[in-house]
Amino acid sequence: MAKAVLTISSKNYSSWSLRGWLLCKIAGIAFEERLLPIEDASARAELLLLSPSFRTPALDHDGLHIWDTLAIAEYLAEICPSAGILPADRAGRSHNRSVSGEMHSGFANLRSALPMNIKAEFPNFRIWSGARPDIARVVQIFRECLDQYGGPFLFGARPTLADAMFAPVCSRFATYRVALDSDAAGYRDHILNWAPMVEWAEAARVEPDEMEELDVEF
Template identity: 65%
Template sequence: MTQAALTISSKNYSSWSLRGWLLCRMAGLDFEEVLVEMNDDARQELLLLSPSVLVPRLTHDGVNVWDTLAIAEYLNEITPDAGLWPADIADRARCRAVSGEMHSGFHNLRSALPMNLKARHERFKIFSGARPDVERVKAIWTECLEASGGPWLFGANPTVADAMYAPVCSRFRTYAVELEPKLAAYADAVLAWPLMLEWTEGALAEPDEIVELEVEF
């Protein structure tokens, strides 16, 4: 398969980079990681969502894709046997719906609980505006796990939905969000996923002086 490149930013802070990276690894894509250096200019461009540095961005066989769900769909087209989406049409529709909901929503959760894999709070007060987002995530996980039987949101194997919600699992751990046993077991399974462990190892190795952005990216 043609060598690909995935442009990402901080492994510690960039949840969208994590999602794109997980999807590429799940698809079995052979790709090179291209890191956007977090200097002041790049930071300002990222805050403005400049297309020149928007992350993640996949380059493969002359194609450039810079939206996470677009990356998922592209990967599904070039690796249809990877199982990124569930095989059942109803499950596939639900998987797309909950993935799209994460892609376009949960803005208060993103603002209140930014991804930071190096941090761990024993207690953290979530501001009232983000609580409905947290409860909605819990509801999605509950519905999916009850329907599929787990251990992943749509059954025996991870799908796009698990990649989309993986950063939320890390946020819930970082900020000590209480979960009922079934949901805690799911979050623990995601965090123990070898791909997540590999990404987290890279995040922990990042220099501490890297600048944290004030907004979700």
């Protein structure tokens, strides 16, 4: 299989880049990273939550250019069916696509109130009341999936699209010390200790601080 190129932006701030990168890791494909300069307009639009449509991450493979996280996921599921990006059974696939789509298009209050920032720690952060229903819904999704499929990932023993979609939320929960029940906290910790997440976080922590103004603009 030809080596792919995945275009991403900041590892510290970009939740969408993380999702695309995790999907490539789950798929097991060989890929190179192309880092989009912070000055690029589309990168800044994503990181500052100013655009509803993101062109990063983007995957170039076999002469094709695929953008949008869900499109990347579906493409990788097609070319790497044994990787388990989507569950094998139709019911599981439908459920996985549903919760992943909900993450893709929703939770705007959570995104704006708890922006991704892997380097930071806010132990006494006061969560805006508008974000609390989003947090409660995420926890409900965690609980329902773990109960139905037995964990430790959302759809069983192997990571899937849903885990890639919710992994940045686990990072946010850690950054802002969001109080969780034992099941949700256990899943958060499992994701944060998952080898690809550890690799990404280590790279994020040594990333140059090129976007100090984000602290103001968020």
